C-alpha cells in the first residue's frame with residue numbers, strides 16, 4: 321500500500337452459534353472502523369446465526385456473509401475467509417481476524433490497523449497481545465490462565481520464536497503478508513491456526529508488532545474450545561518444528 325492510498329480493511333468474523341453476539345459485534349466493529357467491511361464466516365450454526373448474518377448483510381452493504389456447510393474448525397473458516405478476501409475486487413489492504421464474542425474489543429481496531437505499514441516502524445502484521453506490558457485477561461479462572469500461559473510458553477519454546485502471545489487470535493495482516501504466504505500449506509484446522517500463521521509469517525521474514533489488549537471472558541454464548549482442539553495445537557507445534565530440522 322502506498323502512503324497516499326487510504327486503507328480498505330476487511331474484518332473476518334467466524335461464527336458458530338453466536339446468535340446473541342453477531343449483531344452487536346458487527347455494529348461495534350463498524351462503529352470503530354466505519355470504512356471497514358465485515359465478512360461473517362458461519363459454519364452452518366444450528367442456532368440461526370447464519371440467517372441473522374444474512375439480515376445484517378441485507379441491511380448494510382458493508383456486511384458480507386460466507387456460509388460454509390459444516391463446522392470444520394476456526395482455521396478452515398479463516399482460510400476460506402482469506403481466500404475470499406484476496407480474490408475480492410475491492411483489493412482490501414488489511415485483513416483482520418477476530419472472535420465474535422467480544423473478547424476482542426473492537427476499540428483496539430484503529431490501533432491494530434495503524435500499526436501495519438503505518439509509516440516509521442510499521443509492521444507487516446500486528447497482534448493484539450495479552451502478554452505485553454499493558455495487556456492482560458479479565459475474569460479468567462486460574463486453570464484457564466495457566467492453560468493460556470502454558471500454551472504460549474510451549475509454542476514459543478518448541479518453535480523458537482519471540483512473540484509474547486503466539487496463540488493470539490486478534491491479528492491485523494497487511495495484504496502483502498498474506499499474499500506472500502503459501503496458504504495451501506497451512507495445516508491447522510482449529511486454534512493451532514493462530515500459532516501456525518504467525519510462525520510461517522515470521523519465518524518468511526514478515527515483521528510483527530504486538531500491541532497490548534485486555535481480553536475479557538465471553539459474556540454470552542458458549543465456548544467452542546475442546547481438549548481435542550487444544551491437543552491438535554500441541555501436535556501441530558511439534559510437526560512444524562520437526563519439519564524445519
Ligand SMILES: Nc1nc2c(ncn2[C@@H]2O[C@H](COP(=O)(O)OP(=O)(O)OP(=O)(O)O)[C@@H](O)[C@H]2O)c(=O)[nH]1
Nearest residue numbers: 334335336361363392393394397419420538543544
Ligand atoms: N465459522 C466457525 N467459527 C468458529 C468455529 N469454532 C469457533 N468459532 C468462532 O471462533 C471464535 C472463537 O471461538 P471461542 O469459542 O470464543 O473460543 P475461545 O475464545 O478460545 O473460547 P471462550 O473464551 O471460552 O469463548 C468465536 O467467534 C466462535 O464463534 C468453527 O468451527 N467455525
Ligand SMILES: [Mg+2]
Nearest residue numbers: 419421423538
Ligand atoms: Mg472466546
